[in-house]
Amino acid sequence: TQLLEQSPQFLSIQEGENLTVYCNSSSVFSSLQWYRQEPGEGPVLLVTVVTGGEVKKLKRLTFQFGDARKDSSLHITAAQPGDTGLYLCAPRSSNTGKLIFGQGTTLQVKP
Amino acid sequence: GAVVSQHPSRVICKSGTSVKIECRSLDFQATTMFWYRQFPKQSLMLMATSNEGSKATYEQGVEKDKFLINHASLTLSTLTVTSAHPEDSSFYICSATVGVEAFFGQGTRLTVV
Numbered sequence: 001t002q003l004l005e006q007s008p009q010f011l012s013i014q015e016g017e018n019l020t021v022y023c024n025s026s027s028v029f030s031s032l033q034w035y036r037q038e039p040g041e042g043p044v045l046l047v048t049v050v051t052g053g054e055v056k057k058l059k060r061l062t063f064q065f066g067d068a069r070k071d072s073s074l075h076i077t078a079a080q081p082g083d084t085g086l087y088l089c090a091p092r093s094s095n096t097g098k099l100i101f102g103q104g105t106t107l108q109v110k111p
Numbered sequence: 112g113a114v115v116s117q118h119p120s121r122v123i124c125k126s127g128t129s130v131k132i133e134c135r136s137l138d139f140q141a142t143t144m145f146w147y148r149q150f151p152k153q154s155l156m157l158m159a160t161s162n163e164g165s166k167a168t169y170e171q172g173v174e175k176d177k178f179l180i181n182h183a184s185l186t187l188s189t190l191t192v193t194s195a196h197p198e199d200s201s202f203y204i205c206s207a208t209v210g211v212e213a214f215f216g217q218g219t220r221l222t223v224v
Contacts, residue, residue, distance in 0.1 A: 031211075042115075042204050042215025043155070088154060096160065097208035098145055104154040 003027075004089060004102035012108040016078050021105040023089035024071040030092070032072050033099070034063060037086040046074075048092065079109045113139050113209045117216030124195055124223055132190045132219045134161075134205030140185035141207035146178075149202040149218075161188040161205075195223040 005024045013019055023032070031050045035043035047056050049065035049072060056063045060083075062075040076083055086106050090099040114137040124130045134144055142163045147155040159180055160168040167180035177199075179191040192199050204218040 033211075033213075035213075037155075040218065040220075042206070042218055043213075044215070045212045048211055086154070092211060097143060097213070098157060098160055099155075099206075099213055100157060101154045106152060 004091070004100070006087075006089060006102035006105050008105060009103060010106045010108075012110065013079055015081060015109055015111050017109075018075070018077050019079060019107070020073055020075045021087055021107070022071065022073050023102055025091075026070065027091070028069050030069070032065060032069075032089060032091050034072070034074055035088045035090070035101075037088060037104075039085075043086075043088055076107075079107075081109045081111050083107060084109050112212070113137075113207070113214045115205060115207050115214045115216045117205055117219050119219060120217055121220045122222070124221070126196055126223055127194055129191055129193045130195055130221060132192075132203055132205075132221075134188045134190070134207075134216050136186045136207050139207075139209055141188075142185060143208070144182060144188040145206045145208075145213075146180065146188075146190050147204045147206065149204060151202075155204060158190075161190075163188075192221065195221070197223045199223050 033048045034046045037043040047063045052069045053067045054065045060077045086104045088101045088104045090101045116135045118133045144161040146158045161182040163182045169175045182188040206213045206215045
């Protein structure tokens with residue numbers, strides 16, 4: 001089983017602040033995905049990173065895949081209350097399609 | 112994107128009874144679906160892989176006789192929590208994959224009293 005550690009587990013910040021959450025493992029992944037889950041709903045895919053060192057941007061969200069493809073980070077610039085949610089990373093199994101999620105980072109952005 | 116629908120969204124049942132949760136792919140066919148369980152303020156834990164026309168594959172530590180999975184058609188998988196107890200109270204979510212993206216149902220909040 002591939003173990004993914006996400007940090008921090010909980011983060012409460014004020015609107016307008018920047019933040020970074022991390023997803024680390026000792027395993028090498030062919031690709032890794034980030035999802036966001038809002039309370040009472042299912043997760044929604046944000047991004048898939050595939051290439052070591054890859055950087056992808058989604059508006060105020062910047063995702064980076066480590067050079068060795070063992071870790072990833074998500075940076076949010078000028079956080080908004082709408083960014084509140086549970087952020088989950090998971091390596092994607094190309095064979096089965098199943099996802100084993102990290103522990104997640106619960107983000108609360110206060111107005 | 113693809114749509115996965117779960118029903119019911121909330122259910123309260125008495126201890127000892129069984130509860131069935133449905134997961135449907137509305138605009139695509141899914142030979143494989145996945146069932147997850149989520150406790151408050153925690154991540155999603157994969158319970159099992161539901162395979163159309165064959166037996167489900169359960170993750171380690173998940174009781175297959177407790178959580179019965181049936182995937183009788185290409186658009187429907189069901190999870191039945193048998194002889195439910197209060198410790199089975201949780202948020203259950205299903206998903207199906209289209210290409211590289213997993214689409215999740217809205218989840219089912221199960222409360223066993």
